Amino acid sequence: MDSLISQLHKFVPFDASQQSLWISIAAIAFNPTAWNIVARNEHRNRTLTRNVFGGNARIGCYFLAIMIFSFGMLRDSLYTRALLAQPKKAVLPQPWDTIVPAALAIVGQIFVLTSTWQLGITGTFLGDYFGILMDSKVEGFPFNVLRDPMYVGSTMCFAAGALWYERPVGLLITLYVYVVYIIALRFEGPFTDMIYSTREESKRKGKSSEVETKKDL
DSSP, X not given: OHHHHHHHHHHSOOOTTOHHHHHHHHHHHHHHHXXXXXXXXXXXXXXXXXXXXXXXXXXXXXXXXHHHHHHHHHHHHHXXXXXXXXXXXXXXXXXXXXXXXXXXXXHHHHHHHHHHHHHHHHHXXXXXXXXXXXXXXXXXXXXXXXXXXXXHHHHHXXXXXXXXXXXXXXXXXXXXXXXXXXXXXHHHHHHHHHHHHHHHHHHHHHHHHHHHHHHHO
C-alpha cells in the first residue's frame, strides 16, 4: 500500500495523511452500496413499507429518497472538504482552467436534473424496488443519448470540482467514483431488469388465464 501511494505521488500530488481524504473515499463507496442493500431488502421483505410506514410503499420510497438525497449532499460536502485539504496544482492553462470545469459542471447537472425530471421521484429513487413500477421505458432526453445519464452526470461534477479547485488528486477520486458506479450498476441493472421481467411475465400469465376462462365459457 505504501509503495503504491509513493508511486502515485510522483504523478499526482496528494497528502495521504489527511483524514478527510479517506472519509470522502469511504462516503463515495457507502452511498450506492447502502442504497442497493436497503432497496433489495425492501423488494424481498418490504421492511420499510410494512414495519415503518404501515403498508404505504410510496411513503417508504419518499423516505428513502430523502435519505439518498441527504447523504448525497453530505458526500459532496465531504469531497469538497477533502479537495481543499490537498495540495494545489494547476491542471489546465488559462482560460481553460475555468471554462472546462464550468462546462463539466453545467452539463453534468443537466444530465442529473433532466434524468430526475424524466423518471420522477419514485423512478429516480428506486421506487421499482418498492413495487412502484413505471408504465414504460423512458426514452426521452437524456436517456436517448446515454444509458445511465445520472451516474455519468454525477461523475462529471466530481471531475469539475477537481479542476475548479485545481486539486489533481480529485481526478483520481473521480476515476474511483466511476469505478464505484460501474460496480453498482452491475448489481442494480440486472436486478431492476428482473423486476420488470417478472411483471411482464405476470401480465402474460394473466392474459393467458383470461383467454382460457373465455374459452371455458
